[in-house]
Amino acid sequence: MLLEAGWMDGLMFWAMLALLIYVFAVNTISSLHKYYLAFHAIMLMWPLSQWILHTSDQMILRQIASYAGLISLLSLGPCWVLFARLFTKPLYPLSRGAMGLIAAPVLLFVPVIVLKPEWWFDLSALPVTSGQVGWLFGLYILAISFYFILATSDMLRVIRGASSSMQRQQIILLLIGIAIFACCTCFDLIYNVLLEGHVAKRYGITSLGVVLSDLFIIYVIQRYRVLDIVSIARREVVDTMTAGVVVVDGQDIVIDVNRGMHVFFPVRKGVLLPMKEILGLIPDSTEREEVWTQYYFSPYEHLDTEIHIMFQEDVKPSYVSLHISPIYDDNKRWVGRLLTFHDVTQLRVMVEQMNQKNTTLFERNLELIHIQQELQYANQKLQEMAITDPLTNCYNRRHLLEQMEEKVPTCVSSHQPFSIVLFDIDHFKTINDNYGHVVGDEVLSFVSNIVRKELHHSDIFARYGGEEFVIFMPGVNAQEAYSTAERLIDLIKSAMPTIASEAIMVTVSIGWVAYEGQELSLGDDVRSWILALLGEADRHMYEAKSNGRNGIRPRLAIEEEDKQVSLDAALPRHSALEASASREKR
Template sequence: MFAIIFLFNTITVLHKVYLVFHFLMMLWPISQFAVLTTDNPMLQLFYLKASFVGLSLLGSGWLIFAIFLTGQSYLLTRIRLFWLGLPSLFAAAGVVCNPWDWFVLPVDGDFKEREYGPLFWFTLITLSLYIVFSIYHLYSSYRTAKTSRHRLQIVLATIGILILSTFALADLVVNVVFAEQTTMVIGLTSWGILLSGLYFLIAIQVFKVFHVIRLDQKDVLDSMSTGIIVLDEHGIVLDVNSAVRPLFSLRPGDFLDISRLLAPLHIEGDVRVFLKAYEQRKPEGAQIEISLGSDSHMSIYTAPIFDSGMALIGRIITFQDVSELRRLVDESYRQNEVLQERNRALMLMQDELYKANQLLEQMAVTDSLTGCYNRRYLMQQMEHEVMKNMRYQIPFSIFLFDIDLFKNVNDRFGHIIGDEVLSSTAAVVKRMLRRTDVLARYGGEEFSVYLPHTNEEQALLLAQRVKEAVEFNIIQPGPGNHPIGVTISLGVLSVDKGGRMSVENPKGYLRELFSEADAALYEAKHGGRNRIVSIYRKA
C-alpha cells in the first residue's frame, strides 16, 4: 500500500505528510511480528521498543496530518511544531530508555510475555489525547468548511483514524486490561492498522482526497465560464469543470485522445501543427480554433504542467468561447486594431493561467492604446495620495492637457493616424516626466498628470518642458502622408502646504481640483492654444 501511493500518485506536500504517518503505522505490525520471530530477549526488547516508538510518534504525526488536511499548515511554525511534538517525543524517549523497567518488564526473562509499567500507560494516554484533539480539530474544520468536497475529505480522513483507534482500543481492553479474564486475541492493533491503511489507500486512489487539484478549488473551477480539462502525464482525465460537460462526454479517469476529440470538429487552422505541439514535452503551449456553427467559435488551448524539476506531470486544456470576439473583429478589423490586440492578448493569457490575476490587474489600470494609466487608476491613486498629502502637508500638482485641434487630425488623416498621434504624444510626455509622476489618459485626446512633492514653480518648469517636447515631436504617419506635428494646451493646478490637515470627502475634493484644472485648460485653449495656464491654491 505504501508503494502504490508512490507509484500511482503525484506526490504533493499532503501526500508526504500522510506517508510519514503511514510509515509510523507500519512500524507497529512489523515490530510486533519481529518480537515473535526470535527468542533473544535483547532483540525482543529492541523490536518491542521500535513498535512503541512508532506508536508514540503516531499521535503527533496524525495531529500534524490533520492540520495539513484542513489547509491550516500555515499555523505550524517551528516553535508550535516543537510544543506539539514534545509529549510524543517524551513518551518515545521513555520507551527507548525504559528507566527502572517503568515501560515494560519481561515475564520469566522473555518479552513475548510481559508486564507494562507507568510509562506504557503514559504513552497510551498521550496517544489518546492526540487522537481526541485531532478529531476535535477535524470536527471544528468540518463545521467551517465552505465546500462539500472539503467536508467529504475531512469525513473520509476521520473514518480512517476511527478504524485504527477502535481496533487499538479493543486490543488494549482485551489483551491488557482484561488479559486475565479473557482469551488473548493476537494482532488486533495490527489488523486495525491494516484496515486503516487499506481504507486510506482506497480514499486516495478512488476518492482522490489528496489529489494535486485541491478539493476546495473544485467549486471555483465549476464557476468559471472557460472550459477546463486537467490531465495527468499519461493523458488520463483528472478533472473536468461544468463548462466542458455539454461539449464532450468526459469524466475523471477517462483516457483523452486529443486527435479523436478534434476529428469530428471543424478546425480553423493546421491541426497537425497543433497535435505536434501537443505531443512535444516542451514548456510552450499550443492553440487552435474550432467552429461550432456559422456564429459560434471556440479557442482550444493546451499547455503542459511541470514540477520543480521540469518533469512533465500533466496538461491543462482550456476551451474559451470567442464567438463575440470573432464577430467584433470581422466587423471592424481595419478600424479597431486595439480589439484585435486584446483578442490576441486574451489567447496568450491562457498560456499561464496561474498569472491571470496579475495580467487582469494590469489591464484594468492601463489604457491599451497609449500604454499609460487610465482615469480610474488615476482617481483611485489620488484618493489615497490626497489623504496623505493633507495629513503631512505635502505639496503636489496636477496637469490637465489635450492635443490642440485633434479633430482636424482625425478628419484629415483618419482615426488610425489619429491613434498614432495619441500614442506618440503620450510617449513623448512620458519621457519628460519623473518616475514618480503618474500619467493617465483622462478621456479622448485629453490626458492628466499627477505630480507628487511638486510646488507651483517646479510644476511650471516641468509643464514648459512637456509642452516644448510635444511641439518639436514630428509623427511620420507612413508612405504617402506628410509628417504631422501637434501642440498641447495645459492647465496646471498646484496645491501647497499650509492649508487644512484632512478632507472628509476625498472624491468630492478631487472633483473640485480637476474642475479647477479643467477651467485652466479651457482658458489656455481659448487664449490661443499651445500655452500653459496655472492656478495656485492652498490645501
C-alpha cells in the first residue's frame, strides 16, 4: 500500500534529479546557475518528501519529510516570484528590502511548522489520512496563493510592456509553467485534502505539476540561452564599465542601469529618468535648447553632447560626454533609448595641455622660422657682398669671371652670339685730384647707375677694377652691342653730374668684342681664353683713349648702298686671342 501511494512522488523525485543533472551537464556554472540550483533544489524537495512520507516505515523520517514538504511547497512561492523577477529584471527589479519582505512569510511559517504541528493537523498517524485541517493551514494556503498571484501579475505586466518579442515569448512560457503548477497544486488540495474521505486519493499530482513547470523553465533556459555564459559575461562587462549605461523605455522609465551609472546620477530601475535635470547640465544654452528639442521631438536620432557635473563643492565641474541612441525591437519599432555617460575630464585636461604645448611649440616654431628667415637674409646678404662691389652695387670681377666661365662655353657650343663691352672713365685721376676721392666715388656710382638702367636682365655688369667696368651680354651680336655702346657714350656725356654746385663733364672710352656663332675651339683652359677675350676688349678700349677718348673701338661701319656691316675688326681672332692669353699669363 505504501509503495502504491508513493511511487508517483518517487518517480517525480528522480525525474527532477535527472533534470537537475541535465541542466548542469550542458551549461557552464555561474552565479545565475546557482540561483537556478537553489530553485530546483526546493522544487526537488517536495517530491522527495512525499516519496519518503508514503514509503518509509520510520516515524521520524516521515515526520521530517512532512515538515520538509510543507516548507518546500511554501518556499516555492517566493522562489517563483524571485525567478520571475530574474527574467523581468530590466523592467521590474527588486530591492533588497523588497526581497526580505517577500521571504518574510516563509521565515515566519518555518518555526511554526516545526514547533507547533498540532496547529496544522493531527500528525499522530502519518501519512495524513484523517487529520483535521487547522486554521493556520488556511493562512498557509493564502500565503502560497499570494506568491503565485504576485509572480503571475509580474509576468503579465512584462508581457504587456516587453520591448522585444523574444522576452514576451519567454515570459509566456514561464507563465504557462506556473499555471500548470498552480492547477496541479489546487487539484491536489481539493481532491486529497478538502474532499478527503469522499473520493479516492490521487497521489503525486503536485509533484507532477512541479516537474511540468520545471520542464517549461528548462525549455526557456535552453531555447533562449538564458544561462549562456556569453550573455552573462556581456552583462558583467557592462556592469564593470566605468561609463554609465542607462536603458529607458519610450516614457523615460529606467529599464536597466549598470553599476557605473551611480557615479554620475543615483538612478534606480523602474523610476523616471530625470532627463530635464540631466540636459539642464549642458553649459551652452543654445546647445541645451537644441538637444532638448531633438530629444523630445526626434527620438529616432542619435545625440551627442557634453554636460558638466559638480561631484564635489568648491571643485571644478567634471566634463561628461553624453551619447543617446535609439533602441528598436525585432520588428524595427522604436521602443526606447540607450544613454551612455563617459567622464572625459582627464581627456579634456590632456587635450588642453596638448593644445598649450602645441601653442608653445607653434610659437617656438615661429621664432625658429623668424630666425631662419633672418639667417637666410643674412646669408643672402653675405652672398651678395661676396659677389657685389660695395661702392657701385655692380658685380665684382670674381663673379664676372665665374659667370663667363659658365656661359661662354654654352654659347660657343650652341653657336649663340655674345658680346663683351669694356669701358673706362676718362680722366678719372684728374677728377680724384681736383675734387677728391669722395667725389670720385660718387662719379663711379653715378656712371654705374646710368649703365645699369640701359641693360637687359640677362646682361652681367661688373666693376672690373678701379674705374673700369665690363658688360657681358649673352645672346647679343656685334651690331646690338655696338648700338648699346653708342647709347652709353651719349647718355654718360649728356648726364653731367652736379657735385658741390658744379657740373662735371664725365665721358668714357669703350672697347668691345663680339662672338657671332662661328666654329671655335676654346681648348681646355676656358678661363685663359676668357681673360684673353677681356684683354682684346681692353686693347680696343685703349685704342679709343689714344684716339681722343669718349669713343668706341673698333668702330662699326655700315655702307649706305647695301647696308652690309663690316664686323671683321670686332670679331675675336683665335690667333690674336691666343697671343693675348700668353701676355695675360706673363
